[in-house]
Amino acid sequence: MRVYTKRNGRKEKDDSPSEVRMHTYTQAQRRAIHKRTLVIVVIAQLFGGAGLASGITVGALLAQDMTGSDGLAGLSTTLFTLGSALSAFAVGRLTQRLGRRAGLTAGFLAGAVGALGVVAAAAWDSLPLLLLAMLVYGAGTSTTLQARYAGTDLAAPHQRARAVSIAMVTTTFGAVAGPNLVSPMGRLASDWGIPALAGPFMLAAAAFALAGIVFAILLRPDPFLVARASAAEAPAAAEGSGAADAAAERAGSRGIVVGAAVMLITQIVMTAVMTMTPLHMKHHGHSLDMVGLTIGAHIAAMFLPSLVTGVLVDKVGRIAMSCAGAVTLLCAALVTAFAPGDSSAWMIFGLVLLGLGWNFGLISGTAVIVDATTLGTRAKTQGTVDVLISLAGAAGGALSGAVVALSSFAALSLAGGALALLLLPVMLWYRRGGSRPAGRSLGA
Numbered sequence: 001m002r003v004y005t006k007r008n009g010r011k012e013k014d015d016s017p018s019e020v021r022m023h024t025y026t027q028a029q030r031r032a033i034h035k036r037t038l039v040i041v042v043i044a045q046l047f048g049g050a051g052l053a054s055g056i057t058v059g060a061l062l063a064q065d066m067t068g069s070d071g072l073a074g075l076s077t078t079l080f081t082l083g084s085a086l087s088a089f090a091v092g093r094l095t096q097r098l099g100r101r102a103g104l105t106a107g108f109l110a111g112a113v114g115a116l117g118v119v120a121a122a123a124w125d126s127l128p129l130l131l132l133a134m135l136v137y138g139a140g141t142s143t144t145l146q147a148r149y150a151g152t153d154l155a156a157p158h159q160r161a162r163a164v165s166i167a168m169v170t171t172t173f174g175a176v177a178g179p180n181l182v183s184p185m186g187r188l189a190s191d192w193g194i195p196a197l198a199g200p201f202m203l204a205a206a207a208f209a210l211a212g213i214v215f216a217i218l219l220r221p222d223p224f225l226v227a228r229a230s231a232a233e234a235p236a237a238a239e240g241s242g243a244a245d246a247a248a249e250r251a252g253s254r255g256i257v258v259g260a261a262v263m264l265i266t267q268i269v270m271t272a273v274m275t276m277t278p279l280h281m282k283h284h285g286h287s288l289d290m291v292g293l294t295i296g297a298h299i300a301a302m303f304l305p306s307l308v309t310g311v312l313v314d315k316v317g318r319i320a321m322s323c324a325g326a327v328t329l330l331c332a333a334l335v336t337a338f339a340p341g342d343s344s345a346w347m348i349f350g351l352v353l354l355g356l357g358w359n360f361g362l363i364s365g366t367a368v369i370v371d372a373t374t375l376g377t378r379a380k381t382q383g384t385v386d387v388l389i390s391l392a393g394a395a396g397g398a399l400s401g402a403v404v405a406l407s408s409f410a411a412l413s414l415a416g417g418a419l420a421l422l423l424l425p426v427m428l429w430y431r432r433g434g435s436r437p438a439g440r441s442l443g444a
Contacts, residue, residue: 274298
């Protein structure tokens, strides 16, 4: 039997499980579910981070080894970010219909299948299989980032950035461990007769599978469905006047554009520079262990400062922290462009700044998106925005190899720094248009 609920004055089909539709949650219960959701996200992201980082560390090196071309080394990053885009769209739609648990579980399990496919492609030296597997592997990558939204469904407006930050900081532990397990996993793969560069993808397969299992078993009741069901129970009097709703809609549209722009630009800059760093270091005689250490420090900077960043975004503001991200990315570009190629210390410093700038941009941009959306369209909008982010990463990864092949790594870094500065006029436009949140929260 079809069940319908009334949202925003319209009758819409409600696909929520019956136990969610039929249950009325009090304010205290919603807060308790919110806290439990954060704990579950923390557990799952410990695994998801390891899967995310393992493939990123050696993806470009594996593609170079199989294609024999530096110019095509960014191909692996391009493919898994394209896969991220496709899966982000699918996970967003699935979440909007069936909830966070269904979307996140499906995304992580798909990522695990893709990682196993990469291992098989390396073992059989099959380039077509590698291309297909990297595409599917991207599902795990995008789902790791999509999980950051789970903690915001029942969060109060002034706690949204901190909810995002909790998911991201937890990802740090797995993300830092992943690159530093490159050599041990490579040796294990070699012992099994598999190319050493495929070893990290063995770890990624197990990590993504465990993350999916955690969400499948533990994420009950589903926070998104609880928030949506509670919104349907809200009295019509809670709605504003027609003029106020129209103003909120305009502000929301502007917020979606700005939030997407912040995350899109930071993703392009970060992905482009990060993708070519392992090859740049390899050409200057750095060992695989040093490459792993550098990428590990970079990923730590992407996620570890999140708790502090979340507080700053909530307290100082979305605009200020987005601008701080732009300036930090510019500093990272200058360091990596002019650092001596044989200096591991300078490369680590530059990559740490790169990760920190990305962190500022992602958390502030995510908060802007959540502020600007309502529960009726939130998950679909989040998925669509993450599609654009993934495509931006794909473009950054694809162009990075071509730029380095035609020019230099320094030119790539400087171009990234110039692109980051575009965030400043974007935030000025947002401020002039009014940056008040347009969304409504049930966790307030």
